Amino acid sequence: MASPVSYRLEGIIGIITVDSPPVNALSHAVREGIFDAISEAQGDSSEAIVISCDGRTFFAGADITEFDKPLKDPGLPDLVKAIEASSKPVVAAMHGTALGGGFEMALAAHYRCAMPFAKVGLPEVKLGLLPGAGGTQRTTRLAGVKASLDLITSGVPIVAAKAKSLGLIDKIIDGNLLSGAIAWAGQLVADQAPIRRSSEQAVPEYDAAIFEEYRTSLRRRARGQIAPGRIVAAVEAAATMSFTDGLAIEKQAFLDCMASPESAGMRHIFFAEREASKVDDLPRDIVQRPIETVGIIGGGTMGGGIAMSFANAGIQVTMIEISDEALVRGLSIIDRNYAGSVKRGKLSEKQVASYRALISGSTDYAALADVDMVVEAVFENPDLKKKIFKQLDDVCKPGAILATNTSYQDVDAIAAVTSRPEDVVGMHFFSPAHIMKLLEVVRGEKTADDVLASVMAVAKKIRKVAVVSGVCYGFIGNRMLQPYGKTSQMLLLEGATPQQIDSAMESWGMAMGPLRVFDLAGLDIDYTARQALTDEQKGDPMFYRVPDLLVEAGRMGQKSGAGFYTYEGNRKATSDPVVNKMIEKVAAELGVERREISDGEIVERLISSLVDEGRKILDEGIAQRSSDIDIVYIYGYGFPAARGGPMFYADNAVG
Ligand code: 3H9
Secondary structure (H helix, E strand, C coil): CCCCEEEEEECCEEEEEECCCCCCCECHHHHHHHHHHHHHHHHCCCCEEEEEECCCCCCCCECHHHCCCCCCCCCHHHHHHHHHHCCCCEEEEECCEEECHHHHHHHHCCEEEECCCCEEECHHHHHCCCCCCCHHHHHHHHHCHHHHHHHHHHCCCEEHHHHHHCCCCCEECCCCHHHHHHHHHHHHHHCCCCCCCHHHCCCCCCCCCHHHHHHHHHHHHCCCCCHHHHHHHHHHHHHHCCHHHHHHHHHHHHHHHHCCHHHHHHHHHHHHHHHHCCCCCCCCCCCCCCCCEEEEECCCHHHHHHHHHHHCCCCEEEEECCCHHHHHHHHHHHHHHHHHHHHCCCCCHHHHHHHHCCEEEECCHHHHCCCCEEEECCCCCHHHHHHHHHHHHHHCCCCCEEEECCCCCCHHHHHHCCCCHHHEEEEEECCCCCCCCEEEEECCCCCCHHHHHHHHHHHHHCCCEEEEECCCCCCCHHHHHHHHHHHHHHHHHHCCCHHHHHHHHHHHCCCCCHHHHHHHHCHHHHHHHHHCCCHHHHCCHHHCHHHHHHHHCCCCEHHHCECCCEECCCCCEECCHHHHHHHHHHHHHCCCCCCCCCHHHHHHHHHHHHHHHHHHHHHCCCECCHHHHHHHHHHHCCCCHHHCCHHHHHHHCCC
16 A cells, blocks of 8 residues: 655755645554655755645644554654654644644654644643653643643644744744745755754743642543643653653653543544534435525524524524514623623634624514524424424525424424425524534434435534434433433432532532532423423322422522522522422422432432433434434533543443
């Protein structure tokens, strides 16, 4: 097989070009090819060497698919060492994203240039790892301790201009990158520029207290991840030890993290996320419907967040409300959210102005006559939703995609009220919709293939992680929440307190325990839904008697200042003896024997309830694959990434 690496001489410059689609990951063949080219260049007439990549990006890092296989020489650390040891200046020319081991190679080059829109980063932490080819040591020497800790513990890439201001790259090249890099390399030769090795640079001054500060704040957010702590130790080693000793600390930490169940879980999520976007039975050459304009029905928190998601991706939005007053209110929620994003430094005023200009409002459905897609986001009332879909059927152009943002309702029943059920699909966003990454795309019985393909594509465009679900009550995520909620109620009656349940689950890694989640969502919503049911339909009172009593006592959850907990002014939940008494009384009435319950039992029973339902969802074909369920729980329900999702956890007994 032809090598993905080629080497050629252009005058006095030796040019190493890598072409290994899709993202130039540093597979064995790539590493070997570059290693050989560097060796060849040492002995030929070249006076400087340029490393560049063809295709959409500079190296995306180590080849993650090789991680569970035996390592073949040369390893990435050997390659990085050979690059830095070159007796001729090496220039790295970056475009796209230079990530992980790819950026570590660039850091070992003697000079670095990049295109203006290129990004560089060390995202290993997102895989439960840390840079293992000198990244912690060289970044600290070039950019200092704080910048290094920020870059490596967050894993978030930075743009070329920022990297340049931090000293991580030297030059930004407009126009053709390769010719610019070759010209620069020639200039470096002419100027007799030194061989500048990052490993030999001194670490800029820093405040020694910084390591403890990062340790404390990272520990608070760790949720089972061990890599962040090891990153701090490696950066501290860079600042306080010789390069060789620091490198040894980094290497050990990398090996430990690589062998950890946390990294196995996070690597599973990496591939699961990419797999989720694929729909197995769609023809590959399917023609998508263009989606350039979108209508949103409902200007509440959900509708507003959905509108922002589309506008932020450059898609024109028309929001429909029932009255001028409601419309003004809806648009002002959007303005408030945007103002918050500017305040937090997430968006610039200029960005906000351009996104906001894409959102307009109307009280007339006729304004939707020409839109490519409509997302209905009114409250969960099946009759109202059906009424809206009848109206949409009347006004929307043929071929418009009609989506419902229902969290539970039967998408097929909604589709059935239209004359075009093949154009109807579910798009279940999670609140706040402009922030939460998950989108459940509900494929109705009659949803056309091209509608599904188009919605999956637009989901990527609006930066959501989309997972396909079949039609059932609650789809994947909320359906699994039902037995989870019931189990939490049983645990309460059997002897656990709300606080014990929540803190057991949060210590295990869940972003929020179940009872705090119910308080946040509002206990009155399910209560109201239950009033329409017969006793038989409601099922065993064990599962709902306590929340019913709470609502009847005016405790609707966080919004009313009390639910399973009491909330004062701020959002801090405080346990309330009144609630514990209420639970004991219900347990006595229902004849439930109370006992000590361990934290381990709480976790075991709650997670099993999720997993058991997940298996049913798979058996019924509601989810395409087990890893899709993991994605739903990681991105929509605060499941700890370090556990790999409920299904992966169950299959691998992680942790
Ligand atoms: C590392 O470097 C360790 C070192 O420090 C130390 C070693 C000693 N390997 O995301 P996309 C595949 S750890 C293998 O859809 P995009 C991906 O699975 C690594 N495969 O494209 C997908 O395959 P498929 C640190 C990879 O344009 C296809 O490429 N680096 C790798 O939306 C397209 O991917 C990272 O963590 C890889 N490294 O985004 C960077 N990367 O088509 C990870 C991607 O079969 N990568 N694939 O589903 C990314 O963040 C994004 O892929 C990137 C492109 C931004 C590059």
